[in-house]
Amino acid sequence: MLDLTGPYGIHHLPYGVFAHDDEAPRVGVRIGDDVLDLAGVEAVGLIDSAGAFGAPTLNPFLAQGRAAWAAARARITELLRDQSDRLDGLLHPVAEVTLSMPFAVGDYVDFYSSEHHATNLGKLFRPGAEPLLPNWKHLPIGYHGRSGTVVVTGADIVRPCGQRKAPTDEAPSFGPSTRLDIEAELGFVVGVPTGLGQRVSVDDFAEHVFGVVLVNDWSARDIQGWEYQPLGPFLGKSFATSVAGWVTPLDALSAAWVEPPAQEPAVLPYLTGSVNQGLDITMTVEWNGTVVSRPPFAPMYWTPAQQLAHLTVNGASVRTGDLYASGTVSGPDRDQWGSFIELTWGGAEPVTVGEDKAERTFLRDGDTVTITAAAPGPDGTVIGLGEVTGTILPAIGG
Amino acid sequence: MLDLTGPYGIHHLPYGVFAHDDEAPRVGVRIGDDVLDLAGVEAVGLIDSAGAFGAPTLNPFLAQGRAAWAAARARITELLRDQSDRLDGLLHPVAEVTLSMPFAVGDYVDFYSSEHHATNLGKLFRPGAEPLLPNWKHLPIGYHGRSGTVVVTGADIVRPCGQRKAPTDEAPSFGPSTRLDIEAELGFVVGVPTGLGQRVSVDDFAEHVFGVVLVNDWSARDIQGWEYQPLGPFLGKSFATSVAGWVTPLDALSAAWVEPPAQEPAVLPYLTGSVNQGLDITMTVEWNGTVVSRPPFAPMYWTPAQQLAHLTVNGASVRTGDLYASGTVSGPDRDQWGSFIELTWGGAEPVTVGEDKAERTFLRDGDTVTITAAAPGPDGTVIGLGEVTGTILPAIGG
Numbered sequence: 001m002l003d004l005t006g007p008y009g010i011h012h013l014p015y016g017v018f019a020h021d022d023e024a025p026r027v028g029v030r031i032g033d034d035v036l037d038l039a040g041v042e043a044v045g046l047i048d049s050a051g052a053f054g055a056p057t058l059n060p061f062l063a064q065g066r067a068a069w070a071a072a073r074a075r076i077t078e079l080l081r082d083q084s085d086r087l088d089g090l091l092h093p094v095a096e097v098t099l100s101m102p103f104a105v106g107d108y109v110d111f112y113s114s115e116h117h118a119t120n121l122g123k124l125f126r127p128g129a130e131p132l133l134p135n136w137k138h139l140p141i142g143y144h145g146r147s148g149t150v151v152v153t154g155a156d157i158v159r160p161c162g163q164r165k166a167p168t169d170e171a172p173s174f175g176p177s178t179r180l181d182i183e184a185e186l187g188f189v190v191g192v193p194t195g196l197g198q199r200v201s202v203d204d205f206a207e208h209v210f211g212v213v214l215v216n217d218w219s220a221r222d223i224q225g226w227e228y229q230p231l232g233p234f235l236g237k238s239f240a241t242s243v244a245g246w247v248t249p250l251d252a253l254s255a256a257w258v259e260p261p262a263q264e265p266a267v268l269p270y271l272t273g274s275v276n277q278g279l280d281i282t283m284t285v286e287w288n289g290t291v292v293s294r295p296p297f298a299p300m301y302w303t304p305a306q307q308l309a310h311l312t313v314n315g316a317s318v319r320t321g322d323l324y325a326s327g328t329v330s331g332p333d334r335d336q337w338g339s340f341i342e343l344t345w346g347g348a349e350p351v352t353v354g355e356d357k358a359e360r361t362f363l364r365d366g367d368t369v370t371i372t373a374a375a376p377g378p379d380g381t382v383i384g385l386g387e388v389t390g391t392i393l394p395a396i397g398g
Numbered sequence: 399m400l401d402l403t404g405p406y407g408i409h410h411l412p413y414g415v416f417a418h419d420d421e422a423p424r425v426g427v428r429i430g431d432d433v434l435d436l437a438g439v440e441a442v443g444l445i446d447s448a449g450a451f452g453a454p455t456l457n458p459f460l461a462q463g464r465a466a467w468a469a470a471r472a473r474i475t476e477l478l479r480d481q482s483d484r485l486d487g488l489l490h491p492v493a494e495v496t497l498s499m500p501f502a503v504g505d506y507v508d509f510y511s512s513e514h515h516a517t518n519l520g521k522l523f524r525p526g527a528e529p530l531l532p533n534w535k536h537l538p539i540g541y542h543g544r545s546g547t548v549v550v551t552g553a554d555i556v557r558p559c560g561q562r563k564a565p566t567d568e569a570p571s572f573g574p575s576t577r578l579d580i581e582a583e584l585g586f587v588v589g590v591p592t593g594l595g596q597r598v599s600v601d602d603f604a605e606h607v608f609g610v611v612l613v614n615d616w617s618a619r620d621i622q623g624w625e626y627q628p629l630g631p632f633l634g635k636s637f638a639t640s641v642a643g644w645v646t647p648l649d650a651l652s653a654a655w656v657e658p659p660a661q662e663p664a665v666l667p668y669l670t671g672s673v674n675q676g677l678d679i680t681m682t683v684e685w686n687g688t689v690v691s692r693p694p695f696a697p698m699y700w701t702p703a704q705q706l707a708h709l710t711v712n713g714a715s716v717r718t719g720d721l722y723a724s725g726t727v728s729g730p731d732r733d734q735w736g737s738f739i740e741l742t743w744g745g746a747e748p749v750t751v752g753e754d755k756a757e758r759t760f761l762r763d764g765d766t767v768t769i770t771a772a773a774p775g776p777d778g779t780v781i782g783l784g785e786v787t788g789t790i791l792p793a794i795g796g
Contacts, residue, residue: 107546112629125628133627138570139561143629144542144636148505148717149594158595160712163537163666172536174666196547196638197556197794223712229531230523231510231541232630235712238542240594268561268572314558314621314633315794319546396595396713 002080002091003032007384010080011377013073014211014246014386015058018097025100027053027061029076030246030386033094036076040090047075058103058247062191062210063320069191069210073251099245101152102213103189106319108150108241109311110185110217110327111142113302115261117330120342125225137265140302140310142324145217146238150323153245153388157218159365159395160239164222176395177220179347180363183328184283184295184338184371187215188304189247190322197315202273205305208318211249214283214371214388215325216242221341221362243323246386248375253383256280256375260303270313271306278303281385283329283373285338288354295329295338297373365394400478400489401430405782408478409775411471412609412644412784413456416495423498425451425459427474428644428784431492434474438488445473456501456645460589460608461718467589467608471649497643499550500611501587504717506548506639507709508583508615508725509540511700513659515728518740523623535663538700538708540722543615544636548721551643551786555616557763557793558637562620574793575618577745578761581726582681582693582736582769585613586702587645588720595713600671603703606716609647610702612681612769612786613723614640619739619760641721644784646773651781654678654773658701668711669704676701679783681727681771683736686752693727693736695771763792 004010008030018035019025026039027049038053047053049072052060061068079087112118115132118141122131135141159180165172191210194200200208217237224236260278281297307324330337337343340362343351347361363369370389377383402408406428416433417423424437425447436451445451447470450458459470477485510516513530516539520529533539557578563570589608592598598606615635622634658676679695700708705722728735735741738760741749745759761767768787775781 107544122628135563135570135624135627138563139625141625141629141632143632144544146505146542146714147545148720149714151594158713162712165533165536171663172533172666174668196549199795220712226533227537227539228628228630229533230520230626230630231539232626232628234539234541235708235714238709238714239712265569268570270572310633311636314560314618314637315556316544316547316633316636322546397597 002034002083004080005381006032007374007382008032009381010077011381012248012252012383013076014248016102016246016386017057017100019100020092020097025056027055027058030094031080034091035094035097036087037090037092041079046079046086047072057101059321062103062189063193065192066207069249070251073249099152099154102245102247103321105147105150106322108145108147109142109324110145111140111302111307111325112327113140113300113307114327114330115301116332117328117338117342120330120337124341124346137263138267140307142307143232145241149238150241150243153242155242155390156393157240157390158393160220160223160235161395161397162220162223162235163226165226172226177222178362179221180392181219181221181340182369183217183219184285185215185217185325185328186281186297187213187243187323187325189213190318191320193319194312194317196317198312198317199315200308200312202271202305202309203275205275205308206250209250209304209308211247212385213247214244214373214385216369216371216388216390217325218242242388242390244386244388248383248385252377253279253375255378258298261299261301263301270309273305276303276305279375281373281375283338283371286370287360288367290353292343292351292353293335293337295336296331297329299331300326300329363392365392367392400432400481402478403779404430405772405780406430407779408475409779410646410650410781411474412646414500414644415455415498417498418490418495423454425453425456428492429478432489433492433495434485435488435490439477444477444484445470455499457719460501460587461591463590464605467647468649471647497550497552499548500643500645501719503545503548504720506543506545507540507722508543509538509700509705509723510725511538511698511705512725512728513699514730515726515736515740518728518735522739522744535661536665538705540705540709541630543639547636548639548641551640553640553788554791555638555788556791558618558621558633559793559795560618560621560633561624563624570624575620576760577619578790579617579619579738580767581615581617582683583613583615583723583726584679584695585611585641585721585723587611588716589718591717592710592715594715596710596715597713598706598710600669600703600707601673603673603706604648607648607702607706609645610783611645612642612771612783614767614769614786614788615723616640640786640788642784642786646781646783650775651677651773653776656696659697659699661699668707671703674701674703677773679771679773681736681769684768685758686765688751690741690749690751691733691735693734694729695727697729698724698727761790763790765790
């Protein structure tokens with residue numbers, strides 16, 4: 001019996017790419033604790049994606065646009081509600097499949113849109129100075145990350161080596177990062193591309209963005225702190241960024257939109273629109289099994305529609321598979337902060353995690369971090385976003 | 399009669415992707431003012447690339463590695479020296495073909511490796527402060543750019559719009575950039591990929607890098623100046639980056655390697671190697687037909703091998719088609735500076751360009767910038783790198 005009402009119920013239907021037994025990776029949709037093999041459903045003539053579901057990434061489906069996304073969702077809903085034997089052999093327990101990267105990443109952009117996070121990091125990285133820089137409330141600050149090192153949930157994270165120099169050190173030294181951290185973020189996956197010179201207005205957000213995916217933007221704070229001026233983070237971030245294996249379509253999130261925080265000073269017209277909303281999504285960060293934080297997305301200062309409008313206002317094109325992430329999600333309260341540098345205030349105030357109640361400031365080898373999230377679904381249901389998890393392996397070399 | 403001795407002579411043999419008449423884009427090699435259709439050469443059985451030359455990008459060939467690159471070069475040299483009628487119909491005048499992007503870009507990284515450029519920009523962006531930040535001589539500063547907006551030579555550049563705020567303005571305003579600039583750079587194209595966690599040592603540079611290509615990293619200084627703190631340049635750069643249509647293989651540059659500048663303080667061991675060299679390449683920047691600068695690559699402080707070693711020392715993988723650029727090439731003298739913000743000292747000291755001797759500080763609509771470069775080839779020959787050119791079109795919207 002399929003679970004149609006839980007966090008992966010019929011109101012949710014996230015897409016991913018999976019392999020079962022020795023079969024080639026293909027597109028599936030999650031329903032409860034099962035995966036429906038959409039390439040198989042197409043092969044028996046019950047759905048038509050023009051072959052997109054047989055691809056090893058979601059990209060061909062993402063490129064088809066909102067009408068195709070809606071039609072596929074309607075048809076899958078119909079087939080699952082029906083629960084006839086037509087789907088026999090096309091459903092596999094999630095525990096028996098292997099997830100791969102759900103989409104081929106075009107460009108990866110990381111924003112910095114939580115006022116609480118930006119304020120905390122300003123205090124930690126530039127003590128004594130005004131934590132929010134003068135531009136922060138005028139535009140969604142962001143930068144490009146490394147798309148080639150975006151990995152799927154479950155991939156081990158090798159501790160990076162690099163240069164670091166504490167303010168008290170005379171010269172930089174090289175070695176494994178000693179301040180390895182996470183950033184709990186929400187990522188937005190672009191479906192419909194644009195041409196060079198074309199802008200995506202705030203109101204056109206949902207014509208281009210297919211859905212959302214949890215992101216952990218692993219960060220080596222010691223490497224980042226030494227390298228980031230004047231051109232921004234580079235090796236402190238580029239070693240790995242993890243994403244969940246399931247992409248939740250915007251169509252599942254209709255009950256989750258909320259009014260975003262008021263923006264003062266008023267933003268420029270290109271950052272306004274009638275469909276400019278936040279998302280009522282609450283994340284849960286587990287460190288070695290202990291919940292250390294529950295970052296709320298709703299108070300994010302800049303909305304995903306504003307981020308995309310900003311990203312394209314200079315005429316930059318977007319491609320199918322482009323990923324842009326929100327930046328670390330941190331709420332106003334300490335137990336809502338989405339990175340460990342905030343939670344332990346720069347490593348000065350340890351937290352206790354795991355069955356053995358061990359003290360932690362930054363990540364140790366063998367530590368596991370798992371981020372999950374929940375959003376309101378229609379009619380009192382709950383949507384559980386696909387988890388993103390990773391375990392730290394020791395540095396290679398050094 | 400083929401020109402075997404000029405800047406595109408038989409000692410050079412750069413690769414590109416071209417289309418002739420209505421035929422599909424394919425790989426070609428330039429010889430003099432002609433293009434040899436390598437897909438055609440393979441079709442008649444005179445060379446074997448396992449089909450790579452029929453692809454619409456160089457990527458399949460780039461992925462084959464140094465032995466395949468050397469074998470192809472040897473065979474093409476043999477065929478061209480022969481000058482028999484076997485190549486009849488397979489050579490097309492360059493003027494009759496259309497060049498497309500020579501490679502599909504994976505990640506695009508831009509370094510900042512000219513001490514003269516970094517010093518000039520430090521003075522212009524942070525007046526009164528120490529122009530070179532404390533990290534600059536310890537590591538090659540770099541950041542990720544937008545790979546989806548890398549375009550081939552000849553593509554028009556639409557003036558970007560965006561936010562800008564002069565220090566004297568009370569609030570930011572929106573509109574077309576008024577400080578549109580260039581950055582003359584040399585780009586390095588990765589052929590052989592690495593896995594996550596693998597480093598490329600300085601000495602392994604030529605096992606992974608296929609060749610070099612001229613780059614113009616168009617820059618909107620007003621947008622960049624307002625947005626770039628604390629996470630680096632974003633929309634001030636992401637609207638377009640132009641590359642030449644011809645990629646010069648490292649195999650052609652054996653006579654161009656030179657001793658790089660002494661590095662003081664000494665760099666960390668991972669940035670050293672026995673094969674750590676600079677390139678004796680001199681660029682020429684033409685603005686509306688007037689040569690305004692001749693930036694020399696030889697004095698670049700950080701070498702391309704050091705840049706790749708740094709880029710991967712944290713375990714970040716590289717992919718076939720990754721492009722990393724040197725950063726603006728500026729020499730010690732004013733007529734060697736590779737950006738207009740330097741040449742006109744922030745717009746304060748105009749230059750005179752074009753047949754009508756017009757004054758310029760930054761780019762006006764209709765202006766054309768063309769960058770070429772020359773390197774020593776073997777036996778007193780000269781290598782002319784493929785040009786990168788673009789013309790500014792008026793902003794759309796505003």
